[in-house]
Amino acid sequence: MKMNPQLSRRLLLGGLAVALLAALAWVALRTGPLAPTKVQVTEVKKGSVSPAIFGIGQVEAQRSWMVGPTVAGRVLGVQVDVGQTVQPGQPLAEMDPVDLDQRLAALDASLARAQSTQQAAGRGLSARASRMRLTSTLIARPPRGGLKLAAANLKRNEDLAKQAFISAGALEARAQEVASANAGVAAAQANLGGSAQDIARLRAERAALAQQRGNLKLVAPAAAVVTARDAEAGTTVVAGQAVLRLMDPASLWVKLRVDQGRSAGLAPGLAARITLRSRPGEALAGQVVRVEPLADSVTEERLAMVAFDALPAGVSVGEMAEVTLQLPATADSLLLPNAAVVQHEGQTGVWRLKDGALAFAPVTLGVQGLDGTVQVITGLDEGDTVVLYSQTALKANARIAVVEQLLPAGAKK
Structure with missing residues (x-):
C-alpha cells in the first residue's frame, strides 16, 4: 500500500519542526537565558592570616628651610x-641695603656728638664744683664734711649779722650765692644725665639698625x-x-597615605617594607615613626611618617613609594577568599551551596591579608562550600552549574 506523497511530506515537515523545537529548547536550557549560572566554588578552611597595611607615599624631608x-x-x-x-x-x-649704610653713618655721627656733649657737661659740672669748694658753698658732689662746712659758714654769717658786724644785705647776698650755686650744679647734673640718656638711645637705635643690616x-x-x-x-x-x-638630606622619610577603612592597627613602631619607584625590585627596610593625629577628610586617608632604617643613596625628594606595614599574625580561624564576599540586600555575606541548594549566608569578617584572604568570625563552618566567582548575579535557589574554572565572557576553552 502506497503512502500518500502529500501525507509523507506533512509528516516529514512535522518531524523537522519537532526536532527544531527540541534543539531550540536544548539551547535555551543549556546556553540561553534559561541555562544554569556557571559558578566556581571554594571551601572554607582554617588557618592563620598575616594582616598587613598597604599604602602609597612620597619621599619628603623631615627638616627643610625656606631662606x-x-x-x-x-x-x-x-x-x-x-x-x-x-x-x-x-x-x-x-x-x-638701599640706604641702611648711610643711616648707620648718620647714627654714628649723632652718637659721637652726644658723647662730646656729655664730655662738655662733665667738664662744666667739674668747674662749678671747683668754684663751690673755693667759696665753701654747696656743690653737687661735695667731699665729706663739705655740706656741714657750708652750713657752718652760713650760720656764722647769720650770727655776725645779728651782732651787727655785717649788714643784712651781705648776709642775703651770701645766701643767694649758695642758692645760685646749687641751681647751677643741679642744671649741670641734669645736662649730664640727659646726655647719657641720648647716648643710650642712639646706641639702641644703632644696634637695631645694625641687626636689620645684618639680616x-x-x-x-x-x-x-x-x-x-x-x-x-x-x-x-x-x-x-x-x-x-x-633640606637636610639625612632626614628623608616617606609620607604615607593609608585608606581609613584599612588602617586598623596603624601605630608607631611598625616594621615597613619600602619600594621606591626608582627601585621596583628592591624592598628597603623602615619603620613607622609617627602617625599624624589629623586625617585627610577629603581623600578619607590617614597619614603616617615612615623612616628608612638605612637611607639609600640617590633618593630624590618627591619620589613615589609603595609601603607595606606588617601586622602580627592572627590565631587559627576560618579563612575565606575576599572575592567570595558579596553585598546582598544590605548585608555582607556569601552564597553557600548546601545539599545542592544555593542560599545567602550573612557573615562577620575580621582582618584581611594582602593576598586577599579574609578572616571569618561568624556565619560559616569549616568545610562549607561557597561561591567564589559567578557568571552573573545570583539569587536564592538559582540553578547553577559548578565548573572547575570560570572563563571570562567570550573566552574559548
Whole structure:
C-alpha cells in the first residue's frame, strides 16, 4: 500500500519542526537565558592570616628651610646654586641695603656728638664744683664734711649779722650765692644725665639698625643641600618670601597615605617594607615613626611618617613609594577568599551551596591579608562550600552549574 506523497511530506515537515523545537529548547536550557549560572566554588578552611597595611607615599624631608628676607627688598646677589651642599653660617645670598649704610653713618655721627656733649657737661659740672669748694658753698658732689662746712659758714654769717658786724644785705647776698650755686650744679647734673640718656638711645637705635643690616645677608641655618633657587639678582621679594630652599638630606622619610577603612592597627613602631619607584625590585627596610593625629577628610586617608632604617643613596625628594606595614599574625580561624564576599540586600555575606541548594549566608569578617584572604568570625563552618566567582548575579535557589574554572565572557576553552 502506497503512502500518500502529500501525507509523507506533512509528516516529514512535522518531524523537522519537532526536532527544531527540541534543539531550540536544548539551547535555551543549556546556553540561553534559561541555562544554569556557571559558578566556581571554594571551601572554607582554617588557618592563620598575616594582616598587613598597604599604602602609597612620597619621599619628603623631615627638616627643610625656606631662606628669605625679613623685610621687603631687592635681591642683590645669590652665591649658591641648586644641588650645592652648604655649611652652617655660610653666606647664601644678600639683599640690597638701599640706604641702611648711610643711616648707620648718620647714627654714628649723632652718637659721637652726644658723647662730646656729655664730655662738655662733665667738664662744666667739674668747674662749678671747683668754684663751690673755693667759696665753701654747696656743690653737687661735695667731699665729706663739705655740706656741714657750708652750713657752718652760713650760720656764722647769720650770727655776725645779728651782732651787727655785717649788714643784712651781705648776709642775703651770701645766701643767694649758695642758692645760685646749687641751681647751677643741679642744671649741670641734669645736662649730664640727659646726655647719657641720648647716648643710650642712639646706641639702641644703632644696634637695631645694625641687626636689620645684618639680616640682609642670608646665611645657611644648618648643614643642608640647596633644593630650589626661587629668586635671582634684581628680583624684588616681600617679607618672608623664599629666595632659596634647603633640606637636610639625612632626614628623608616617606609620607604615607593609608585608606581609613584599612588602617586598623596603624601605630608607631611598625616594621615597613619600602619600594621606591626608582627601585621596583628592591624592598628597603623602615619603620613607622609617627602617625599624624589629623586625617585627610577629603581623600578619607590617614597619614603616617615612615623612616628608612638605612637611607639609600640617590633618593630624590618627591619620589613615589609603595609601603607595606606588617601586622602580627592572627590565631587559627576560618579563612575565606575576599572575592567570595558579596553585598546582598544590605548585608555582607556569601552564597553557600548546601545539599545542592544555593542560599545567602550573612557573615562577620575580621582582618584581611594582602593576598586577599579574609578572616571569618561568624556565619560559616569549616568545610562549607561557597561561591567564589559567578557568571552573573545570583539569587536564592538559582540553578547553577559548578565548573572547575570560570572563563571570562567570550573566552574559548
